[in-house]
Amino acid sequence: xxxxxxxxxxxxxxxxxxxxxxxxxxxxxxxxxxxxxxxxxxxxxxxxxxxxxxxxxxxxxxxxxxxxxxxxxxxxxxxxxxxxxxxxxxxxxxxxxxxxxxxxxxxxxxxxxxxxxxxxxxxxxxxxxxxxxxxxxxxxxxxxxxxxxxxxxxxxxxxxxxxxxxxxxxxxxxxxxxxxxxxxxxxxxxxxxxxxxxxxxxxxxxxxxxxxxxxxxxxxxxxxxxxxxxxxxxxxxxxxxxxxxxxxxxxxxxxxxxxxxxxxxxxxxxxxxxxxxxxxxxxxxxxxxxxxxxxxxxxxxxxxxxxxxxxxxxxxxxxxxxxxxxxxxxxxxxxxxxxxxxxxxxxxxxxxxxxxxxxxxxxxxxxxxxxxxxxxxxxxxxxxxxxxxxxxxxxxxxxxxxxxxxxxxxxxxxxxxxxxxxxxxxxxxxxxxxxxxxxxxxxxxxxxxxxxxxxxxxxxxxxxxxxxxxxxxxxxxxxxx
Numbered sequence: 001x002x003x004x005x006x007x008x009x010x011x012x013x014x015x016x017x018x019x020x021x022x023x024x025x026x027x028x029x030x031x032x033x034x035x036x037x038x039x040x041x042x043x044x045x046x047x048x049x050x051x052x053x054x055x056x057x058x059x060x061x062x063x064x065x066x067x068x069x070x071x072x073x074x075x076x077x078x079x080x081x082x083x084x085x086x087x088x089x090x091x092x093x094x095x096x097x098x099x100x101x102x103x104x105x106x107x108x109x110x111x112x113x114x115x116x117x118x119x120x121x122x123x124x125x126x127x128x129x130x131x132x133x134x135x136x137x138x139x140x141x142x143x144x145x146x147x148x149x150x151x152x153x154x155x156x157x158x159x160x161x162x163x164x165x166x167x168x169x170x171x172x173x174x175x176x177x178x179x180x181x182x183x184x185x186x187x188x189x190x191x192x193x194x195x196x197x198x199x200x201x202x203x204x205x206x207x208x209x210x211x212x213x214x215x216x217x218x219x220x221x222x223x224x225x226x227x228x229x230x231x232x233x234x235x236x237x238x239x240x241x242x243x244x245x246x247x248x249x250x251x252x253x254x255x256x257x258x259x260x261x262x263x264x265x266x267x268x269x270x271x272x273x274x275x276x277x278x279x280x281x282x283x284x285x286x287x288x289x290x291x292x293x294x295x296x297x298x299x300x301x302x303x304x305x306x307x308x309x310x311x312x313x314x315x316x317x318x319x320x321x322x323x324x325x326x327x328x329x330x331x332x333x334x335x336x337x338x339x340x341x342x343x344x345x346x347x348x349x350x351x352x353x354x355x356x357x358x359x360x361x362x363x364x365x366x367x368x369x370x371x372x373x374x375x376x377x378x379x380x381x382x383x384x385x386x387x388x389x390x391x392x393x394x395x396x397x398x399x400x401x402x403x404x405x406x407x408x409x410x411x412x413x414x415x416x417x418x419x420x421x422x423x424x425x426x427x428x429x430x431x432x433x434x435x436x437x438x439x440x441x442x443x444x445x446x447x448x449x450x451x452x453x454x455x456x457x458x459x460x461x462x463x464x465x466x467x468x469x470x471x472x473x474x475x476x477x478x479x480x481x
Contacts, residue, residue, distance in 0.1 A: 002421045005387060006394030006436060008103065008279060009047050011402055012058040014083035018283075018367040019400045020308030022300060023078055027404040035084055037092050043403050044093035047100055050410035051424045053435040054101030054132060055093070056226070056246070056396055057086035061110055062143025064315030068322050071142070074315070077308030087119060094127040101432030103132030103226055109158060110138065110147045113168035114209050120223045121173065121215035129219030129431035129442060134226040135241065137162050140315065156233045164204045166241055170450035171200040173222045175458050176213035192216075200455035211455070222444050224432045230258065239265035240449055244277040244436060246396055248368050250348050252389040255280050259391050275445055277393040277436050280386065283366030285373040285400060286412050293373045300365060300400045309364030310356060313344075321356060344368055365400055376412040383413075384422060393436075 013034050015023050022028045033039040047055055064079050065071035075081055090102045102123075106116060116133075123131040137158035138144075144152045153161065181196035200211035227242035229235060238245050239262060249255035263273045285300070287293040314321050348362065365371070372382045386392060399405020417423035429439040444450050454462065 003387060003393075004424060005383060005417060005422050006277060006279070007050070007052045007423070008054045008056040008394070008396045009043075009052055009406055010056045010058065010281060010396040010398040011043075012080060012083065013086045013089065014078070014080045016078040016080060016308065017058070017402070018312075018369070018398055019300070019304070020077050020079060020312065020364045021303050021305030022401055025300065025303045025401050028401045029403055033403075037089060039403075040089045040093050041096040043406065044097050044100055044102075046403065046406060046410055048097045050406075050414045051418075051427065052100060053394070054103050054130075054432060056103045056132075056134065057090075057105060058134075059083065059086050059105040059107075060140060060143065061107065061138065062140030062146060064140070064311050065142055066318060066320050067311040067314040069320060073307055073311040077305045077311065079308050079311055079315075087123065090123055090131065091126040094130060099130075099427040099435075101130045101132060101224070101435055102127060103134055103224065103432070105134040105136055107136050107138040108162040108165040109149070109153070110143065113165045113207060114172070114211075114214075116165075117169045117172040118214045121213070121218050121221075124218035124220050124223055125215070129433075131220070132224035132226055132244070132432050134228065134246070135162065135166070136228070139318065141318075155231070159229070159233045159237050161206045162237065163240075164206045166449075167204070167453040168200070168202050168207050168209050170222065170453045171202055171455045172209075172211060172213035173217075174444070174450050175455050176200055176211050177217050179217075182216050198455065198457045201457075202455065220431050220433055220442055222450060224436065235262055235265050238262065238276070239269045239271065242276055243433070243444075244279060247278060247280045247392075248344075249280050250344075250368075250370050252386055255386065255390040255392060269449070271447065273391075275447075278391075279394050279396045280390070280392050281369045281396040281398060282383075282386075283369040283371045283398050283400060284379055284405070284409055284413070285371065286376060286379050286408050288375060288412070290374045290378055293375060293378075297365075297371070297373050297400070304361070304364040306357065306360030306364045308360075309362070309367065310360035312367060313359060313363045321359065366398060369398055376416045379413050380416040380420060380422070383417070384420070387422070 011017055015031060015034055023031060029039065044055060060080055060083065063071040063081055064074040067073050086104045087106070090104065093102060120131060120133055141152050144150065176198055178196035181193050183190045183193050197212050200209060202209045224244060225242050226244045226246060227238040228246040229237055230247065245262060247255060247258050249258060259278050262276070262278065266273060266276060285293050285297045287296050310321070345359065372379050383395065397409060399409065414423060418425050429435065431442045433441050
C-alpha cells in the first residue's frame with residue numbers, strides 16, 4: 001500500500017499572508033474576507049471536500065518594522081496587517097464541518113500557560129477533538145512592547161522558557177483531572193468528584209501555577225502539538241514536544257537532511273520518527289495544462305509587491321538588509337529572530353549574489369516556499385517525488401491566491417492524488433490526532449514527555465504504587481523533567 005499524503009491548508013486571518021500584493025488580484029479573496037466568518041466557513045467546507053487533515057492558521061502580534069527602520073512598508077503593502085485572532089473563528093468552522101481539523105499558532109511568550117491550557121481545552125471541546133496548537137516563541141520586537149514585556153528575550157532563552165511553559169500545560173491537561181472525575185450523579189447530587197480533581201502546584205523559574213485546570217478533560221486532552229523551529233535549539237524543542245513539524249526547504253535534499261537531523265534528535269529524546277509527522281511547506285499553482293499554470297503564475301507576478309516581500313524577509317531575519325555593509329553577507333550576521341532565515345538565500349541559489357530587488361521579487365510570491373507550477377499530473381508527480389525522496393508525511397499547502405488557489409487544488413490535484421492512492425477518499429476516526437496517526441489514536445502517546453512531567457500529587461501516587469525507587473511501570477523516572 002502506498003504511503004498516503006497528509007494535507008494541511010496554510011493561511012492567516014489577514015489580507016496578505018505570504019504573497020504580497022495579491023489583494024489586487026481579481027481572484028484573491030475579497031478585502032473583507034479575512035474578517036468575514038462566512039468566508040472562513042466556506043473555506044473549511046472546501047477543504048473538507050478535499051479531504052485535508054487540517055486548516056493551519058498562522059498568527060503574529062506585531063508589525064514587520066525592521067526594513068528601513070520603520071513599519072511603513074509593511075503597513076503600506078498589508079504585510080500580515082491588519083490581522084485578526086484565528087482562535088475565534090475555529091468554533092464557527094467546526095460547526096459547519098464534521099471532519100476537518102484546525103491548528104492555530106499561539107505564542108508561549110505573550111500568554112500565560114494557564115490561559116493557553118484553558119483556551120485549547122475549550123477549542124477541543126467545541127470542535128469535538130479536532131484542534132491543534134502550533135507552538136511558537138515569537139520574534140517581533142514591537143509585539144513584545146505591545147504586551148509590556150520589555151526587550152525581546154534571546155532566541156535560546158525563549159525556548160528554555162517554553163520548556164517550562166509546556167510542563168505547566170501538560171500538568172493541567174493530562175494530570176489535573178483524573179478519568180471519571182465528572183460523575184454526573186443526580187441521585188446523590190454529585191456532579192464532580194473533588195477527590196479526582198487536583199492542584200498541580202507547579203513552581204519553576206518562570207512560572208508558578210497552583211491549578212487545578214479550569215476545564216474538564218476534552219476528547220484529546222492535549223491538542224495536537226505542532227512546531228516549526230529549524231534552528232538547533234528549535235529542533236531539540238520539536239524532538240521533545242512536537243507531534244507534527246512544519247519545515248521550509250527549497251529542495252528534496254534539504255528536506256531529507258532536516259528530517260534526518262530531526263530523527264537523530266528524536267532518538268536522543270527516547271522517541272521514534274513515526275511519532276512525528278513532517279510537513280514541508282509548498283506553494284502550488286495548478287491549471288488544466290502546464291502552459292496555463294505558468295501563465296497563471298506570471299499573472300500573479302504582475303500583482304506582486306516586491307518591497308513587501310523584502311519587508312517580510314527582513315522581519316524574519318531581524319536584520320535591515322537596506323543597511324547591510326558593503327562586502328558583508330548574511331552568513332556574517334547574527335539574529336535573535338528566526339535564525340534559519342540566514343541560510344535561506346544560499347539554499348535557493350548558493351552561487352547567486354542577491355540584490356535587494358531580487359530578494360523582494362523572490363519573496364513576494366509564496367515567500368520562502370518552493371513553487372510547484374503545472375498541470376494536475378505534474379503537481380501530483382512532484383508531490384509524490386517529495387514524498388518518496390524525503391520521507392516527509394505530507395505538506396502545508398499555501399496557494400498564491402486564496403481561496404481560489406485552494407479551490408483549484410481541490411478540484412484538479414486532489415482527484416489525481418486519490419486516483420493514485422496517495423490521498424484518502426473519506427475520513428476515518430473523529431479527532432485531528434486520528435487524522436495524523438490513525439483510528440484510535442486520540443490521546444498523546446504514552447511515551448511523550450507530557451507523561452513524565454508530573455505534578456506533586458501524581459509523583460507521590462506513582463511512588464507509592466511502584467515502591468521506593470519511584471519509577472513508572474515503563475521504568476522511567478516519574479520526577480518532572
